[in-house]
Amino acid sequence: MKTLTIIGAGISGLICGIYAQRSGFRTTILEKAGNPGGVSTSWKRKGYTFEGGIHWLIGAKTGVPLNDIWTETGALQANNPVFFKDPVYTLLDSGLQLDLRRDLSTLKQYAPEDRIPLALMRFHVWCFSFFHSPVQDISDLKVRHPRKFSLTEFIKMGPAVLLTPWLMSFSARTYIRRFRNPHLRHLLESVVDPDINALSLIYTLSSFSSGDSGYPEGGSLRMAQNMADTFTKLGGQILYRTPALEVVREGDTIKGVHTAQDLLESDAVVISMDARTAIDKLFTPALQAPWASRMRRKLRTAQCMFIALGVHADLSARPRCMQIMLNEPLHAGGLSFNALTVNNYSRDPEYAPEGCTAVTCILSGPSYKYWKQAREDGKYAALKQEAIADFISALSTALPEIKDKVEVTDMATPLTYERYCDTFEGSYMSEWKPCHFCYNAPLRVSHGLYFTGQRTAFSGGLPVAAETGRRCAQVVCRDFGAEFVSR
Template identity: 50%
Template structure:
């Protein structure tokens, strides 16, 4: 039985571990943190629970091919049924009127036109594009040359249904998200639509996301990211997989161009193959004695544009159930910090989730998306990191309390996580959790093997753009199929 070491117990590492054990390999996952999940994570502070890793799950719908993968790895079970949150986003304007973004397209179109009749033409045009993308989703394929016990059939009907969306791709990829939003005249409608994804993406990412919601996908599994990760961990352990927490891999040991194992802070682990699920962009520079000099690796080095965020979690001693789940508050003057500026605050309200806060209290979270890594890195180096986190927190609370007064008067805890926080706990490159697919940019999908070293496989969100949870679980599966192909083992 071949020994396999998986570096990282994030969603990709757990996926790879599960499939590798099922194929008969002797598998050990090494994780530097003390919990599973990687970037898909949550944590508690003073009785408040902050969901820091997932707001929706692509492939949550049984109609989606990826759903079968989530079920195979045990991520989705009876203990985390799917909630289809609706409405998705809600803007509360200066007059206290609520404008909502709904899943059901006719309802969304009607609500947007009633609020902004001056944008009727553009709203209808957007909704037609979104409708085309309700049939556009991530397919699941088997790796060529891998012997599979239960091969995935190619569904030509499914692929044909995607054609209307495919025809829209050139225009949408060559239009930025912000350029697309700017076509709407109503400023509050622009605020609402501009809060769906990160501002640096192309318009395709925006329309695809709305299409996924409208298709009935992208639900929220009860218990969030931690329950899903723990489900996968228990599935892995039940199959006989081994895991070592607080074990940081420092080096992949290579002899005569073949993997021999890894070196960690707890000693050496021998291995016939290593699956690297730590962020590949960081791993290729940090885990090998000799610089990896291969075309795809060099492309990744030059082309990776990282999506970063500052995460703010707040515990408020007040019941905020009067507010919807996701509130978008438009700002008259942009909120600026760490070299970034934001025109609206997108607040997630967990008042209906009783396990997130003490009785009568509310957990709130916010993602401030933007390139701030080097600001925080410099603050760490000059010793001002904690002071700047506090300064940001104070400024943020002052701004948000204009919309939610209880945040200013009844705040019990605030927790600020920067890209450096994510880097520290996960080893992610620039503390990022996705790659930005910019206007006019190529969608890079990288090979998962090296020509220069036998026995090294890569998986994780950086391997296929734009990344995220679906790419993490899928590339974990693919990495094991490459391993099975190379070793002549049947993929189960």
Template identity: 45%
Template sequence: MSKKIFVIGAGISGLSAGIYAARSGFDVTIYEQHMTFGGLSTSWSRKGYYFEGGMHWLTGSSPKMPLYQIWKETGALKENNPIENRDPYYVYINGDKKLYMYRDLDKLCNQLRDFAPEDKKMIAKFYNDVKALINVHLVVNDVMGLKAKNPRHPGLAELLKMAPAGLKYSKLVNMSYEEYVNQFKNEDVRHLLMGSIGYRYNAMSFIYTIASFASGDCGYPEGGSVTMGQNMLDTYKALGGKIEFKKKIENIELDIEGKVTGVKIGGEILPCDAVIVTQDMRNAIDTLFDTMINDPVANKMRKNVVSEQNVFICAGIKADLSHLPKAMVFPLKEPFEIAGVKFNEFRIYNYASFKGRAPEGGSAITSLFLGPSYYYWKQAKEDGTYKQKKEELAKRFIEILAEYIPETKDKVEVTDVATPCTYERYCSSFEGSWMSVWEKGTKQYNYPQKLPTVQGVYFAGQRTMMPGGLPIAVYSGRIAVQLLCRDTKTLFV
């Protein structure tokens, strides 16, 4: 008889784990607390407008990348969602001045030299830094001791191509993203480059992001996060996998030896042989067990995780904005402050040219503001001002939007604001966060996906490997099942 496996969460990591477990012959059920799949990789509709809420580009979307095969195996990428490699991937606009974030590194740097000759030396440094990281990617590797139908290990040639990055590592890790960008003298160039990722990351994270685009990766699958998630769910069900929505796991039951015996849902104990936890690991270690886990791995995670929180604002515009770029960055005349965090750039994602995102003649736009805002919104929840503060933020956003995109003035039909409390409520993510911040001068912490004090429980999800995101979600689901297969002496398929 096949072993009964429960997966907690139907996000990308949960679907990945479910697919690989079902393929390997396990009896799998996914339990999802929300009414839909996708987790943090999600989208939603408001009054006929459809907002992409979880994916702006997909790492591993290029067939040249080892991760691409994982996306294909899980069914995430199919014929129904071809990849668009948008180029430029965003445009900086300051009045009549425009700068383009081209994928082609030579084209990008030639443009910067023409625009800002005073930064010639720094542009050359930037070029060399990106070149050194252009072959860096997530290495797909099987766990040691695994019996796999199709074993995968990186070849020497693949690893050697990434060696130049080692020469840049120490300097980039020990410099913040802002410090790196502030070496450019030209203010417009600084604004352009600060439109890439969250401001709290180190320079390594920034350069790696630019290098990933320059390598030909990081495309956008047609249909976005929901089509990709639906593809994975369909793949899972076709393998015989079962899924239960609106079922929140209250507790993981362990015997006196620390071995899993089942889970509690609605006060009822459901027996199982193993559990794969894809709910945020940082939260899970504190909330899913009768006794809070106290071991070196858990304590290290409690100490070191710095969460990347996001305020996500979207708007439905009764105007056709398809003549504008799909992603834009504007320099703000005055900082836009949210929860005590000041933003100097205004990033807009424009879905006007995407099918089905808005009523005829309308446009869906989104904007995200990354920074530590969880406790601000949590306090607002507690003191009863949460709704009011979200409405005030949406109003300020609309005013600034009309200033930079005049076509939107008096044309906003609907707004929606998602805060870290939103993501915490729907996904049980730690501090309502999307990813982990790799700060200046810190290690890139990765965590074991099984703990020595607990047997039969495996972890997957973006929190297990820094900085997280979609590639770690899908890959960690695969690794969790490989650990399960190794422990149960099962062939990994």
């Protein structure tokens, strides 16, 4: 049995670990935090559960390739059935309410003047309805349950592949600008950060309309815990609160991983923590390969602030996911926001005491420098409190029933993600701006040294964590002459 050490029990590390353990490696996962899941997490505060990770799980539909990974790794089980909400977003704007439903043809009723751009958008979305994140076997590998490669499936993906370079060349905001109706524009801006490329918008809309994205009940933490349980039942070991300090090599030969306690001797090491952080922190001297230098020079990060409220009010008469247009912009983290995308968990009884509601909001944008400066100036806590107070005040204007009813507050800034998960500049996923290439780490650096996770492939999120985790386990199997066993 060869020994494998994986650094990080995020979704990618867990997936890689499950497949490697099943394929005969003696696998240990080192995790800095006290829980599995990495940035895909939820937590409890005074009776409330705050979902700080999964909002849309792609691959939720049975039969799509990614769903096989979620099933094989035990991520989706009877204890977390997937819920497919519809409408997916609801715009609240000066007394008006507009729904974005999975059936996109319903948008016509709101904007007859946009009949033509809407028809075009539905055509683009339709092209992507046959596109699935590919999950293939790598070449020259013995695989116990090989994946079938269907030529028909491949041909069906053709239209999406042809549209991809065009949609990558401009932003979602530019795409949305072709609609004349301002409410429709605001509604569509809730789907993805409008500054990222238009491909992300169309791909996400297509995952709604094809019924492939949902929310596993019990949230991120239950899903990650399911995977951690699958891994340990297979005989794998997870060492929580045990950060890896250094990958030890002699020339190109891997010796193991240093923790604060000892050297964990290993035949192979997979780094699933943020690769941009790892290339500087885990190697002495820092990794100097051309791809690593390019990553240092060019990588841009996606950052966000996450605000959660426990409200002593029942919001079940309100939509589940609201795009709330503000009369006055909200200022937080050095950024300004004209709209808030707010998740209302009132219909999930596990998330709050009876009659109460957990409410969350992600404010995306580059706020890392602002918060870093605030910490250096000793103003971090005060500015966070100010941002939370302004957020509550803005939200109370739109939802008067929460006024004076907020009993629990919580806020994560990029510094929080940096502290818990050591993501570079506290980023929460990969950045995918128009015409921007991802500056990725290779899956295989040398025999015995591998990367996986969100900085190893386009574009980001859980699909990338899952697919690269599986592919990395295959590369490790090939290098060590092991058969890849998926189930």
